[in-house]
Amino acid sequence: ATEYHLGLLKAKLAKYRSQLLEPSKKSEKGEGFDVLKSGDARVALIGFPSVGKSTLLSTLTKTESEAASYEFTTLTCIPGVIEYNGANIQLLDLPGIIEGAAQGKGRGRQVIAVARTADLVLMMLDATKQDVQRQLLEKELESVGIRLNKNKPNIYFKIKKGGGISFNSTCALTKIDEKLVQMILHEYKIFNAEVLFR
Secondary structure, three states: OHHHHHHHHHHHHHHHHHHHHOOOOOOOOOOOOOOOOOOOEEEEEEEOOOOOHHHHHHHHOOOOOOOOOOOOOOOOOEEEEEEEOOEEEEEEEOOOOOOOHHHOOOOHHHHHHHHHOOOEEEEEOOOOOHHHHHHHHHHHHHOOOOOOOOOOOOEEEEEOOOOOEEEEEOOOOOOOOHHHHHHHHHHOOOOOEEEEEO
């Protein structure tokens, strides 16, 4: 019973988290985070303040991003383009994120929302505290569903018009079962769906 309760709580947290990360309906002028995706790939520079993201962008692209010795020099999303072997790669310099960014500290929510649209997340770390910073960044990103260097779970999911929930698995399930899947789907008001764990 405790396992199901925990599973349901995790589902609720994930639901509320995704609602928090969704951009608000009224657009706030001057935010500068809505950068049109262009080129063949998008790379987001993620890191704590003052680790050299703007310097890297200015060095690799023809775009100047202000760099200074104080924290939060970059306040918006600055795009640049790298031309490499005929491919145009969009590089995004994002404001530094701090611990608690996923909960909205600093400009964490906007930064993470942009990172979700990237094809590659490039973490920049301070060489003197790289291990600590890497763990904190991974924790922040993982808490909003960005799982770096991991394959997506092989789960097929399709909402249907009727027929209830059809559940199947082609592998041994160790952390979830049909009952918990149904409870999670019901939390999202989904009562007819096809689910296959592979």
